Amino acid sequence: MTFTQPPLIEEIRAEVQATTHRQRMQNSMRTQLRRNPDNDLFKIKTADQWLNDDYGKPVARKLIGSLWHEHELCILFADTNLGKSILAVQIGSGLAKQTMMEPFGSQVNEALKVLYIDFELSSAQFRARYTHREYGLHHFGDHFIRAEFNPAGSNPLLYEQYDAYVRDNIESAIKNTKAQVLIIDNITCIGSQTGNTTGALPLMNNLKAIKAKYKLSVLVLAHTPKRNVYRPITVNDLQGSKMLINFADSAFAIGQSHIQPGVRYLKQIKQRNTANDYGGDNVCLFVIKQDVSFLNLEFLGYDQEINHLQKPGIGISEEHKLQIAELSRQGLTKKQIADNLKISIATVKRYN
Incomplete structure (x- = not known):
């Protein structure tokens, strides 16, 4: 047995589809009318236009x-x-x-x-x-x-x-x-x-x-x-x-x-x-x-x-010495101090 939709249902469905299509077209037209080229992602001109538009503008101070x-x-x-x-x-x-x-x-x-x-x-x-x-x-x-x-x-x-x-x-x-x-x-x-x-x-x-x-x-x-x-x-x-x-x-x-x-x-x-x-x-x-x-x-x-710059084999700056002392007081190990300050463990041991 074949089931067919009542004519009224088919008319409603067709009207809804037509309305949806019309709305899409209307929204598209409104978007085109409202479109402001200044808001586009890209500003498109010929290379000559770019040069002419900028010619004579003051140089950035x-x-x-x-x-x-x-x-x-x-x-x-x-x-x-x-x-x-x-x-x-x-x-x-x-x-x-x-x-x-x-x-x-x-x-x-x-x-x-x-x-x-x-x-x-x-x-x-x-x-x-x-x-x-x-x-x-x-x-x-x-x-x-x-x-x-x-x-x-x-x-x-x-x-x-x-x-x-x-x-x-x-x-x-x-x-x-x-x-x-x-x-x-x-x-x-x-x-x-x-x-x-x-x-x-x-x-x-x-x-x-x-x-x-x-x-x-x-x-x-x-x-x-x-x-x-x-x-x-x-x-x-x-x-x-x-x-x-x-x-x-x-x-x-x-x-x-x-x-x-x-x-x-x-x-x-x-x-x-x-x-x-x-x-x-x-x-x-x-x-x-x-x-x-x-x-x-x-x-x-x-x-x-x-x-x-820090010279290899030469003593570190006074600021680095203070940083070594401070990090040591904070409980960091000598290796952690060396890694933190980008210096050798031997240097840390020398000043701690």
Whole structure:
């Protein structure tokens, strides 16, 4: 026995199918009408159009010598306790006040609105760095704006990932402050997996999109894993380097002198708009100094990086001796201390 659908059922089914098809067509047409080419993933022009469109536009200005140019995404990286945050605040303050640290010049002729997002220091720690017992607080001015992470911030119920919640709040802060310069201290706090390609790719894409959308100059701080102190600093010393460096327009790093106690050196790692002025043959030497109520890096001169690397068979620096003593007090074995500081067990035994 063959069962056939009642005519009414067939008519309803046909009407539903037709309605669904019409809706798909209507939605497609609405999408085409609403489509804005400026929002497409790719901007497509002939090579000649690209050249003509950019012809006559002003060249990107230097923000801090050849290290970082206007509208670039730049990375500053170093090991812990070498002065990354001190340098970043010094750079931001200089851009906000139209003053710049020696020996770097700037081509910016106006004070820029700087947003410094600080994931590292509490307000009390920040105040301690920029306060003098006799002369009081340092004055940064209205163009230097600091944002601090709020542990009691609203629960991101609408977000599947906390990283996205943080990045959306960064964008909101940019809009609210009308910032021209964004400094993030540090990058590991806005991306939970910056040490691998999976985590670094969306993070850097997002930062580049924000930079382009708001015409920002962006400086992000990053850590290095414990590096080999006998070798020069390279892109491989940046945590998650292969992806982070590829997406960055420029990068520079701070190293520790193992010959002169307390001395740091600054080395240019990547640049696109200029020559490498501060490579291994011409690093800039600095010492951290409290200038009244302003903690900063004071320029000492130039040198070759090789002169400040740890030399095999030569005694280690005073800072390394203190680190050995501290790690020993924490209960680490001699092998663990050696692995942590990238030195030999024999060296650890000699100073412990």
